[in-house]
Amino acid sequence: MAGALAGTLAVGTVAVAAPVFAEPDDGSAVLPAQSLVTLDDSATPSSLTEPGSMDDLNMELLANIPKNGAFADLGAYSSDLAFQGDYAFAGNYNGFTVYDISDPDEPEQVVQVVCPGSQNDISVYKDVLVLSTDSSRSDDSCESSAQSASVAESWEGLKIFDISNPREPEYVSAVETACGSHTHSLAPSKNGRTVYAYVSSYSPRATYPDCQPPHDLISIVKIPVRSPERAEVVATPVLFPEGGYTNTSGCHDITTYVKLDLAAGACMGDGILMDISDREAPVVIDTVRDTENFAFWHSATFNNAGTKVVFTDELGGGGAATCNETVGAERGANGIYDIERPGRHHGKADEAATAQHGKGKPGKGHPKVQEAELVFQSYYKIPRTNTNTENCVAHNGSLIPVKGRDVMVQAWYQGGISVYDFTDSANPREIAWFDRGPLSESELLLGGSWSAYFYNGYVYSNDIQQGFDVLAIERGAGLGKLPKHTYSELNPQQQVSFRGGGR
Structure with a gap:
């Protein structure tokens, strides 16, 4: 990562030749690159087996497209998802895949873009696709190789593609950001001509020339929608001027809700x-x-009305078995918070809970700043006990548009997929689930659903090892007929409202 930590970070613009596509056996296109994550036979666990018998309640697996091509290896982890029209865009540590989901029962893989650089967190807005790189690379191209973060010339940040033709993404520019980009969240301008990417990164070290502690900031990248090649860092605001609980190590994820001019950040501690x-x-x-039960503030989701936030705790970094009796029901869970306005009653939060979780002070010196406070209500964790060979913890999810209720679908790695109702903030309850069972009965292998999101009538999941899933929520869940035309575009970390949701 070359460049400074201040707001003077330069734009790294790349000149990229037109992609060269090959035709694999499955008929989809592949954009090749030089450096892939591979595992030889000795590194592939001999105990890797087909998942155990599927367990589910009120959910049905309709389709699965296994990982393939450059993404087939055990070390090529599937990551986040974004949606636009009839397409799903699925991140992978080796690049991203585009799926045609016009027929959810029979999705089709249309292109696989090979561009290594974990995690390849992904978002789309109009003709722009944004990809996060949070591993040091030799350069900003899709042919880069891994490089030590101690090398000043290494690169991390955002890569930007033109998806005016989703079947032939074109790499148009790159922007280097401080400490890389673990995740990013989009926030369009009021007129839609510009989209901002709020870049979260963390874990500074004294041995990293371009990621020095303290790192209590985020990077804001301005992307002109019609000229994405002009993208640049325009601000690096400090969110924790007094250091924060984690001694300024950064944020993991931010969710924007632009209609309400709000954002919620999961910033480590x-x-x-x-x-x-x-x-x-x-x-x-x-x-x-939360110094009692939260270990790693991972992500955030507003309810539709913008009166609640669900924060997730990624205890163990996603690689540990935390859905067992030893860990219990309140660690590695969701924390549900009400957003209270001045003068309003705090609902079901008692004084002890408020004292435990603390509260900050309203911002000052900002002409439009809103006054509000987050008030703890309850924890939610899947009620099923997993084995010690299953990595399981609260991970990525999104709202389900149900009139008058707050309902969310969420990935729990090898804990599966959970649908739960948190209309009553203090008493969330699970109403549906899907669980493949462990990848291995004898050792813990990283796997399971990384992201599970609702999009136009169906749940789509990107499973770390098993690939792209399409699931239906059945009538037994009590949600009624789910809408199939709610969204024209969806980035779960860029929330948009739907009619009649929440209260």
Whole structure:
């Protein structure tokens, strides 16, 4: 990562030749690259078996496209998902895949873009696709190789593609960001001509020339929608001027809700609520902390009304077996918080819970800053006990558009997929689930659903090892007929409202 930590970071623009596509056996196109994550026979666990018998309640697996081509190896982890029209865009540590989901019962893989650089967190907005690189690379191309973060010339940041033709993505530019880009979240301008990417990164070290502690900031990248090649870092706001609980190590993920000019950030040891009415100058409204049960604040989801936030705790970094009796029901879970406005009653949160979780102070010096506070209500964790060979913890999910209720579908790695109702913030309850069972009966292998999101009538999951899944929520879940035309585009970390949801 070359460049400074301040707001003067330069844009790394790349000149990329037109992709060269090959035709694999499955008929989809592949954009090849030089450096892939591979495992030889000695590194492939001999105990890797087909998953055990599937367990489910009110959910049905309709289709699966296994990992293939350059993404087939055990070390090529599937990651996040984004949606636009009839297409799903699925991240992988080796690049991303585009699926045609016009017929959810029979999805088709249409292109596999090979561009290594974990995690390849992915978002789309109009003709722009944004990809996060959070591993040091030799350069910003899709032919780069892994490089030590201690090398000043190494590169990490955002890669930007033109998806005006989703079947032939074109790599148009790259932007280097401080400490790389573990995740990013989009926040379009009011007129839609510009989309901002809020870049989260963390884990500075004194031995990393371009990722020095303290690192208490995020990078804001401005992307002109019609000229994405002009993307650049325009701000690096400090979110924790007093250091934060984790001694300024950064944020993991931010969710924007642009209709309400709000954002919620999961920042390692803190959960934050921000006013983003000025896209280039977000202001922290409130900060909460849970020193008893939260280990790693991972992600955030608003309810549709913008009156609640669900924060997730990725205890063990996603690679540990935490859905067992030893860990219990309140660690590696979701924390559900109400957003209370001044003068309103705190609902079901008692004084002890408020004291435990703390609260920050409203932001000052900002003309449009909103006053609000996050008030803890309850924890939610899947009620099933997993084996010690299954990595399981709260991970990525999204709202399901159900009139008058707050309902969410969520990935739990090898804990499967859970659908739960948190309309009553203090008493969330599970109403559906899907679970493949362990990848191995004898050793813990990284696998399971990384992301599970609802999009136009169906749940789509990107399974780390098993590939792309399409699932249906059955009538037994009590959600009624689910809408099939809610979204024209969906990035779960860029929330959009739907009619009649929440209360």
